[in-house]
Amino acid sequence: xxxxxxxxxxxxxxxxxxxxxxxxxxxxxxxxxxxxxxxxxxxxxxxxxxxxxxxxxxxxxxxxxxxxxxxxxxxxxxxxxxxxxxxxxxxxxxxxxxxxxxxxxxxxxxxxxxxxxxxxxxxxxxxxxxxxxxxxxxxxxxxxxxxxxxxxxxxxxxxxxxxxxxxxxxxxxxxxxxxxxxxxxxxxxxxxxxxxxxxxxxxxxxxxxxxxxxxxxxxxxxxxxxxxxxxxxxxxxxxxxxxxxxxxxxxxxxxxxxxxxxxxxxxxxxxxxxxxxxxxxxxxxxxxxxxxxxxxxxxxxxxxxxxxxxxxxxxxxxxxxxxxxxxxxxxxxxxxxxxxxxxxxxxxxxxxxxxxxxxxxxxxxxxxxxxxxxxxxxxxxxxxxxxxxxxxxxxxxxxxxxxxxxxxxxxxxxxxxxxxxxxxxxxxxxxxxxxxxxxxxxxxxxxxxxxxxxxxxxxxxxxxxxxxxxxxxxxxxxx
Numbered sequence: 001x002x003x004x005x006x007x008x009x010x011x012x013x014x015x016x017x018x019x020x021x022x023x024x025x026x027x028x029x030x031x032x033x034x035x036x037x038x039x040x041x042x043x044x045x046x047x048x049x050x051x052x053x054x055x056x057x058x059x060x061x062x063x064x065x066x067x068x069x070x071x072x073x074x075x076x077x078x079x080x081x082x083x084x085x086x087x088x089x090x091x092x093x094x095x096x097x098x099x100x101x102x103x104x105x106x107x108x109x110x111x112x113x114x115x116x117x118x119x120x121x122x123x124x125x126x127x128x129x130x131x132x133x134x135x136x137x138x139x140x141x142x143x144x145x146x147x148x149x150x151x152x153x154x155x156x157x158x159x160x161x162x163x164x165x166x167x168x169x170x171x172x173x174x175x176x177x178x179x180x181x182x183x184x185x186x187x188x189x190x191x192x193x194x195x196x197x198x199x200x201x202x203x204x205x206x207x208x209x210x211x212x213x214x215x216x217x218x219x220x221x222x223x224x225x226x227x228x229x230x231x232x233x234x235x236x237x238x239x240x241x242x243x244x245x246x247x248x249x250x251x252x253x254x255x256x257x258x259x260x261x262x263x264x265x266x267x268x269x270x271x272x273x274x275x276x277x278x279x280x281x282x283x284x285x286x287x288x289x290x291x292x293x294x295x296x297x298x299x300x301x302x303x304x305x306x307x308x309x310x311x312x313x314x315x316x317x318x319x320x321x322x323x324x325x326x327x328x329x330x331x332x333x334x335x336x337x338x339x340x341x342x343x344x345x346x347x348x349x350x351x352x353x354x355x356x357x358x359x360x361x362x363x364x365x366x367x368x369x370x371x372x373x374x375x376x377x378x379x380x381x382x383x384x385x386x387x388x389x390x391x392x393x394x395x396x397x398x399x400x401x402x403x404x405x406x407x408x409x410x411x412x413x414x415x416x417x418x419x420x421x422x423x424x425x426x427x428x429x430x431x432x433x434x435x436x437x438x439x440x441x442x443x444x445x446x447x448x449x450x451x452x453x454x455x456x457x458x459x460x461x462x463x464x465x466x467x468x469x470x471x472x473x474x475x476x477x478x479x
């Protein structure tokens with residue numbers, strides 16, 4: 001049922017009372033009307049006001065990762081250096097990751113490898129492990145990394161033969177949904193099967209991953225990330241695409257369907273209902289693009305519009321809607337389910353978006369109120385090569401210590417940074433691995449940010465060449 005203006009007004013009054021994750025001047029609060037942070041909410045052990053976070057970043061003598069004093073990191077996997085159980089190299093281009101609790105203190109991580117196109121184009125593609133291959137022509141997939149209590153590491157293939165495995169999302173039943181950010185049909189770019197799907201990977205049961213099958217009910221497009229509502233069973237999905245900009249989707253399961261390990265792959269291709277978000281403002285006016293929001297705390301009501309052809313063999317899903325029907329956003333990226341809803345990212349907006357330019361938004365979708373609320377807004381960073389500002393948020397996670405941890409995928413320097421519940425930002429890490437030259441330095445994006453099940457370790461990846469890192473230190477609440 002569409003939202004009425006009365007419904008929307010009532011819901012935005014309540015939603016507006018939620019926590020705002022704004023930022024420091026020059027980092028986030030450059031948009032008109034951005035909320036200021038209250039320094040008094042961050043105090044030291046003597047009760048004195050202090051800056052959020054853990055202090056300045058200390059350069060790394062090894063040239064990999066700058067961290068605050070007292071923090072350390074460990075390399076878990078490194079493409080071209082570490083090997084799988086099979087003896088083959090760890091695949092390159094690490095991307096979305098989630099951590100799961102295994103038996104006897106083991107942490108299991110499912111790690112995407114964002115490898116596009118044919119295998120011949122990559123030095124370290126995902127190995128074609130027997131029984132785990134979807135399309136033998138494709139280079140991407142996932143590996144499962146087992147970190148044991150004593151520090152030993154093992155790694156094996158979870159799925160192979162998929163394309164451009166970017167982000168994804170964990171499920172309430174402890175599996176990983178890996179998303180293909182590529183929708184090549186069979187016969188294009190050397191592919192032998194259609195791509196643009198979501199696949200399920202079970203880190204606990206290798207046998208469950210045999211004979212990979214796409215979850216066609218979720219649609220075929222350039223998938224970025226997905227979360228599952230544990231109460232209603234809805235799946236929410238982002239699309240990283242342009243020309244036109246991508247969409248936020250909701251999949252509603254068919255009547256009588258119950259989630260669980262391996263059940264999504266049994267669905268018919270047309271099972272359930274796939275819909276795209278349509279936003280309206282408090283005056284009942286249609287919002288064509290999320291870039292229209294220029295103030296922290298902006299709330300829009302959300303309706304959902306049916307997708308007519310979810311497999312999109314002739315017309316991409318996002319192009320099936322006429323103007324004025326759905327709401328778009330540039331580079332809809334990472335998602336994380338927490339606080340009863342879905343946090344999701346729009347990485348930036350420039351000339352391809354009809355609203356104001358920005359260098360990143362984080363929105364929160366509340367399924368009970370059917371609203372989205374702008375919680376983080378990063379103004380345009382004019383000097384991305386200079387430390388102190390951020391641009392291009394991508395993968396995100398909700399911290400067990402409060403607030404968000406965000407992986408940067410922008411220009412210039414690349415960071416992991418936090419946004420506190422009281423509205424401040426702070427640096428957590430800086431990538432110091434220069435994959436360019438001394439004259440023209442280049443630093444790869446961070447990806448795969450997530451905490452271990454016990455909250456003691458923050459995992460993150462440097463995408464190129466492909467390094468998984470485990471970060472530990474004096475974590476504390478409020479930071």
